[in-house]
Amino acid sequence: MGLLNSTLTPLIENLKSKIKNFMNIVVCLKQVPNSGDVKIDPETKTLIREGVESIINPFDCYALEEAVRIKEKLGGTVTAVSMGPPQAETALREAVSLGCDKAVLISDRAFAGSDTLATSYALSEAIKKLGEVDLIICGKQAIDGDTAQVGPGIAVHLNMPQITYVRKIEAIEDGKIRAERMTEEGYDVIEAQLPAILTVVKEINEPRIASLKGKMSAKKADIPTWTAEFIGADTEQLGLDGSPTMVAEVFAPPSREGGKTLEGEPADMVAELVGELKELQVL
């Protein structure tokens, strides 16, 4: 019986993933402080995190919603992955309540002090450990770091094509994905071979509110913590040692002063404004 199971299960899994359009999707998410409440400690130049509520990075919520929608439409599974301290588990549990099937936390002292290169390396090793992946979706950037580098970093580490700033997925078929990449002027349509990695912007969807069923699944969910050793990561590429960049300073930029305030009747002000813009050769 056991032998049959151990032969059948991998066979079924293999078949499942070969069924057209059954998507194994991974969503990378980060737990961040709720930005509205955040203050910077003027001495250490770091964010003061005590007493500040932790949330799923808002852009990752859009990534999660998109992943769940794809799963609902095409079939598949969604696994959420996060690199963080032990309390990041609550963010992963929330991801389960929002429709994720599974979640994994990678947490280890070895990850401390990681810059975006070390972070994307660690996440890539964890994703490799998950097995076959068809699509990885990330939020475009984290609202605390704001680098937008980790998604692309994972793409390079896993040698996958990347489509960033995705505002809409047009199609997923024949082993390819076609998506609209937002630009300043409009958007580009990019097609990539799967597996691929996307980073998404908030224009892509409206995240759902966690359902009662989702919350109950989240309560029961088993969310394992994977160490650096478990994922087989090279310690030299992790943490401070693996970080070629470092944060030199964090400060609030001085507020913009100056400029010219126009006064008077609206019609006169408009005339004056148009004159100024013409002088600056903007118009």
Place this chain on the structure above:
Amino acid sequence: MNYFLTEEQEMIKETAREIAQKVIKPAALEYDEKNEFPWDIQKKIADAGLFGVYISEQYGGMVSDDGMGIMNLVIAVEELSKQCGGISLCLAATALGTIPIILFGSKEQKEKYLPPLAAGEKVAAFALTEAGAGSDAGSIQATATKEGDYYILNGTKQWITNGKEAETYTVVAMTDKSRGARGASAFIVEKDTPGFTFGKKEDKMGIRASSTYELVFEDCKVPAENLLGREGQGFMVAMKTFDMSRPGVAAQALGIAAGALDDAVDYSRQRIQFDKPIVANQGLRFLLADMSIKVETSRAIVYAVAKSIDSGDTKCPKESAIAKCYASDMAMEVTTDAVQVLAGYGYMKEYPMEKRMRDAKITQIYEGTNQIQRDVIGHQLVKEAASRR
């Protein structure tokens, strides 16, 4: 304060609160003005699973074993009502139309009608009131005459909440006028049954996001298997239903009042007059304190009755009447005072407070006027005293 909610009830509360804040709050004034049923919000409430909180797991709901889920319903309705007592009605009135099926439905009827209602795919309504029969429900004129495999339904129902939007209606009509109070029967009537049409849509003082319609039955053929319970049980179906559903209306009133209080407190901290926030005045704080006393005591009785019903106690008509009567009277007082706290801003339609006062009024009126509630309480007191001797 610890209200001793179960873990599931905490989830219901959290979910309903999120919907209220993110979805209902920004849209409430618009639906009130347009007098429109909020289908897109109803869908979000349904997707979150809230339509099933009082229905058995067996039919796609949340309630395990043979419990009632009334406390679950109270929590959900209270939270949603904090942001709009009209929008929350799509759930509360559906419960009113569904509870008869839960209490008196046959296995087949439950299997057919409960799952879509639990999923929120369909909405329900309860139809008893007529132009000549409000408090005097016994004098309804609508008739249901048995003819072969059907009952032929004739008559008009007035002021039915969720009218026209609902697909499933529990309708009470006379099957045998000669038997008086034992001459009515309850039926499940589906929308689009030939002979079932709708009259005018009411233009109301409040709860304007709720659809209130006249139902018109002209030789409407209702399948005999849609009879709920037995012939002659119609008024009992209604009374037992009201015993269960009163905490729902009470929760609506409670939510409206609680939302008004929260906003009044917030406002009083921000509004500066005479160089200080108005809440710095003890007189104003006393007013808020009295409002808070009313909200908290309402909450206590509503929760107590709901939990008692869930525990299997079906013999609390007095307490459930007290909960409905008290919570609604308090809601009217609290919302009136809340408008006063906001003063000019409380009176202007641009701000959400005056709507709460308009919404609160109906809770003193429907599902048994507060005068009828007092009648019920009075009778119960006498009954209890008689049985003590």
